[in-house]
Amino acid sequence: MNKLFFNLGNHPTISVAELAAVFSPNKSGQLLSNEFFVLDVPEETNAEDLIKNLGGTIKIGIIKEVLPGLDFNKILQATIKIIDSKKVDTKYHFGLSLHNHLKINGKKLGMEIKRHLKEQGKSCRWVSGKENVLSSVIVEQNKLVKSGVEIVIFKDTQTNEIYIGQTVVVQPFKELSRRDYGRPARDDFSGMLPPKLAQIIINLAQADKKEILLDPFCGSGTVLSEAMLMGYKNLIGSDISAKAINDTKKNLEWTRKKFQLSTYAKATADKRIINYELIKRDVRDLDKVLKPNSVRAIVTEPYLGPQRGQIDIKKTVRELEQLYTQAFKTFGQILKPSGRIVIILPIFYHNKKLNFINPDFNSFKIINPLPSHLQKNKLLGLTNRQTMIYKRPNQKVWREILVLEK
Numbered sequence: 001m002n003k004l005f006f007n008l009g010n011h012p013t014i015s016v017a018e019l020a021a022v023f024s025p026n027k028s029g030q031l032l033s034n035e036f037f038v039l040d041v042p043e044e045t046n047a048e049d050l051i052k053n054l055g056g057t058i059k060i061g062i063i064k065e066v067l068p069g070l071d072f073n074k075i076l077q078a079t080i081k082i083i084d085s086k087k088v089d090t091k092y093h094f095g096l097s098l099h100n101h102l103k104i105n106g107k108k109l110g111m112e113i114k115r116h117l118k119e120q121g122k123s124c125r126w127v128s129g130k131e132n133v134l135s136s137v138i139v140e141q142n143k144l145v146k147s148g149v150e151i152v153i154f155k156d157t158q159t160n161e162i163y164i165g166q167t168v169v170v171q172p173f174k175e176l177s178r179r180d181y182g183r184p185a186r187d188d189f190s191g192m193l194p195p196k197l198a199q200i201i202i203n204l205a206q207a208d209k210k211e212i213l214l215d216p217f218c219g220s221g222t223v224l225s226e227a228m229l230m231g232y233k234n235l236i237g238s239d240i241s242a243k244a245i246n247d248t249k250k251n252l253e254w255t256r257k258k259f260q261l262s263t264y265a266k267a268t269a270d271k272r273i274i275n276y277e278l279i280k281r282d283v284r285d286l287d288k289v290l291k292p293n294s295v296r297a298i299v300t301e302p303y304l305g306p307q308r309g310q311i312d313i314k315k316t317v318r319e320l321e322q323l324y325t326q327a328f329k330t331f332g333q334i335l336k337p338s339g340r341i342v343i344i345l346p347i348f349y350h351n352k353k354l355n356f357i358n359p360d361f362n363s364f365k366i367i368n369p370l371p372s373h374l375q376k377n378k379l380l381g382l383t384n385r386q387t388m389i390y391k392r393p394n395q396k397v398w399r400e401i402l403v404l405e406k
Contacts, residue, residue, distance in 0.1 A: 238286060
């Protein structure tokens with residue numbers, strides 16, 4: 001087994017819920033701070049493949065040493081041991097990321113490492129940034145994973161133990177940006193679901209990749225495109241808008257060609273690896289075209305209401321509650337028993353007050369997405385109805401992520 005650290009994103013509760021969905025961790029999964037989750041995984045686990053499908057993880061690395069407390073000399077020795085284990089033919093490149101506001105002199109640590117390497121006759125370059133923590137961009141641009149070393153040092157905020165690890169992969173930010181901004185069809189006015197968030201909600205569904213995954217508000221196809229890249233084989237997208245269906249088709253074909261995937265659109269006769277079907281239909285009428293109990297998972301961000309200008313919150317909430325209630329009634333017809341819905345609902349933030357949407361979930365049960373042993377952890381936070389909040393600075397409309405089960 002390898003003990004891996006997962007450097008969590010800006011929404012640690014959501015990141016941990018995603019890891020719980022992917023790994024189903026028992027009590028061996030430890031949340032050491034609001035930045036780090038540590039988990040034992042089989043040695044054959046490929047971190048590079050893993051992070052491609054994790055929207056809520058910034059970096060993954062291997063824990064090399066655990067110290068009982070903050071001891072500069074022991075940290076230096078452990079760090080040098082990691083760097084010395086890296087076989088480099090020419091110049092050593094190393095970087096240091098010091099998390100949790102560690103009271104350690106990072107400059108002194110870096111200089112001591114340089115002095116050690118120089119005494120061994122080894123040329124080196126210390127990669128540093130303005131902050132104590134190196135961003136994924138700096139790690140990637142300076143090739144610290146492939147031809148160098150990034151040492152990550154953080155503490156367990158409960159025990160004060162010091163963890164020292166080596167980064168093995170960072171989130172593929174360039175590829176994610178390409179998928180977000182490089183697609184042929186975008187609808188900036190209506191708002192765009194970030195690919196990272198699409199990955200997260202797909203993972204939360206915990207669906208068998210051979211069964212049907214439906215996005216009934218497919219928009220420009222972000223959920224379906226990401227699901228396609230994550231290996232889901234049977235995809236259905238629907239939307240009331242003809243433009244949305246056309247945009248989704250363009251983006252799915254772009255994804256297929258860009259990433260060399262074999263697909264099968266129902267209009268063709270050649271069945272290949274991935275099947276997808278697009279339906280122009282009001283969500284309230286989907287039970288007229290999809291068979292009862294035929295869909296394993298519904299993953300979607302529906303229409304969230306107006307995103308710009310003055311918003312009549314009471315009117316918008318009332319209209320959306322009606323739409324979502326009718327949608328859940330339809331979902332109850334087409335979803336398989338024990339099937340999951342992962343849906344994003346809007347929260348309107350106004351005058352420092354959160355205005356939630358409260359539709360009738362039609363007997364669907366809301367699932368607590370956190371592993372059982374972390375559900376009362378003070379570092380994590382759910383709403384009163386056991387849902388998660390995703391927000392960005394200065395947004396008027398926040399996102400509430402719900403995981404429901406039939």
